[in-house]
Amino acid sequence: MKTYGIICEYNPFHNGHIYQIEETKKQTGATHIVAVMSGNFVQRGEPALMDKFKRAEIAVKNGVDLVIEMPVQYSLANAEFFARCGVMLLGALRCVEGISFGSECGSIEQLSQCADAVQEVTTPENIKPLMEQGIPFPDAVHQLVSYKYGPMVGDILNSPNNILAVEYIKSLKILGLLDKIKPFTVKREGAEHDSDSHSSTIASGSYIRQLIDDGEDFSAFVPKETADAVAEYEEKELLCWFENFERVILYRLRTMSPQELSMTPDVGQGLENRIFQAARVATSLEDLLDKIKVKRYPMSRIKRILFNALFGIRTDDLKVPPTFGRILALNDKGAEILKMAGSLPEDKLSIPFSSSLKDFVEAGKQNKNVMRAVGMTTVSSDIYTIGSRNIRPSGMDFTGKVTFDKIEGFVSELPEDMKTTAMSGTAEEVEKMRAERAAAKAAEAKAAEEASSEDKPESEDNSND
Known part of the structure; x- marks a missing residue:
């Protein structure tokens, strides 16, 4: 078992994402893939085209084994916080051996050198004078790196995927995870990030979203599950748009x-x-x-x-690190990841993982950070439901269907304290399953107790008349 992580948005899931997953498995020998995915809102400051549960379902049907939600406060943050949260969630599983990300340069050595440079120059005394001149933060960092380390290092920061890649490596170093989670990069093929063009069957997410918005055919660039889901959401007028x-x-x-x-x-x-x-x-x-x-x-x-x-x-x-890991979708191999994670000793990054937000509410009632995180999640999801032409009911976080995709001929077993992760369905269905399981356990315990008492010999009467 060799698990690699991917930090992503899948807005929507397309052929470029499949290429990354396949190359990661091929070049690293990874057998299991876990994705930390933005929820209903993405880092470019827009709503996701389709809700997080549907996007997670599509990912699990196309090569990902476990999808963990990135908390909304981090999915709507700058590249540094976005990357830091994703790396922390992967580290919290304690069984992820590597992280895979796309980049334009395709060199871990160059990206690592740039990460060191960025970390060194981004001090308040260096950045503040440039910002006061009206220079945007990314441009200020680029200028400082280019000045101290040369244009070849600085030019790495001219490409969006390189910028995120640098932040992933920087986070691994700051969190002390570089010896546990090995960085691996897939050189970006085909269309560039945010490009309006395409190459063969690969196009950028922004180009695909534009085709969808214009009513044009985009099916050549996405797997069948994405095309079918978009068609379903379009028919029901549930696609979500910024305007x-x-x-x-x-x-x-x-x-x-x-x-x-x-x-x-x-x-x-x-x-x-x-x-x-x-x-x-x-x-x-x-x-x-x-x-x-x-x-x-x-x-x-x-x-x-x-x-x-x-x-x-x-x-x-x-300033508050992730307090829990919300599971949006998984398959039998994803269950193996959770089982492995549950069997390892806890460390400073350890947090609970579950598919049920209610589990975190019940366990964290006395923890203000947990309740704050739950509140931001539910508020953002409830507002997300009004972003489509047809307004949806609120409460998505408690009624959304969590996908558990069975792999034919594959047998997996979840650890006792993570059985909630395998449950799917509405809140009412999950609650019913839990009640039935609790009732069955109580009945078994009662039957065992009765059988034990029947097997005991009757005690002799030693009383004196």
Whole structure:
């Protein structure tokens, strides 16, 4: 058993993702794949096209064995926090031997050298003067790395997948996991990240989403499960788009003070005042973004800020590491990963894993960090359900179907304390299964007790009349 992790969004799951999974298995000998996947909102500051349960189901049917949800406060964070959370969740399983990620350069040595450079130069005294000149943070880091280590190292930061790759390696080093989790990169093939072109049967996620939005054929770039799911969601008008949150975002911003906005992640240098004023005069979401936009802030950062403000996520929330691992989908091999994880001694990264959010609620009632994390998850999911043309009921986190995909001829057994991970269905169905299991155990215990008492000889009467 050799387990590799992938940190991803799968928005939507496409042929490029299949290529990465297959190359990871082929080149590393990995037998099991665990994915840490963004939930209903993604790092570019937008809602996922389809909800997290459906995307996780598609992933498990196409080479992934276990899907863990990345908490919303981290999926809507910058590259550093996004990568740090993903690596921490993989480390918390304690049986992941490597992490696989795409990159434009395709060299772990070059990426590792760049990670060291970034870590060294990104100090407040280095960054602040450049930021005060209006230079965006990524450009400031690029300038500093290029100046100290040369343009060849700096140019690695010109490509989006390289940037995330550098952050993954940096996180492994900072968390002391580099000797336990080996980094592996798949050189990006075909279309570039966010490219409007395609190569053979591989296209970028943004290009595929644009085809879907335009009603064009995209089936050549995705597996059948993705194409079928998009068709189903389109028919039911359940695909989720950024512009559908226009009114609720404007409402939220118009009820927030500049002080409240200043506590939102990525807000600084007076940006809270700019957002506050823009929200009061903007007549559309496009108008709002146009009024907030300045050179130093990438559009993805501004969009993340809007959703963080909408969900009430604060900067301090990013100081708390993940408190639990929410399982969205798995198969029999995924169950093996959990069994292995459950049999290992705990360490500083250990957290509980379960498919039921209710498990964490019940176990964490006295832990404010757990309850805060549960609250951010449920609020963001409930708001997500209004982002499609047809509004869905709230409560997705307690009613969403968790996929458990059986592998023919494969026998797996979950450890006793993780049996909830194998359950799927609505909250009512899961509760019924748990009640039935508890009743069966109680009946067995009672029958054993009765059988034991019947086998005992009658005691002699030693009393004196």
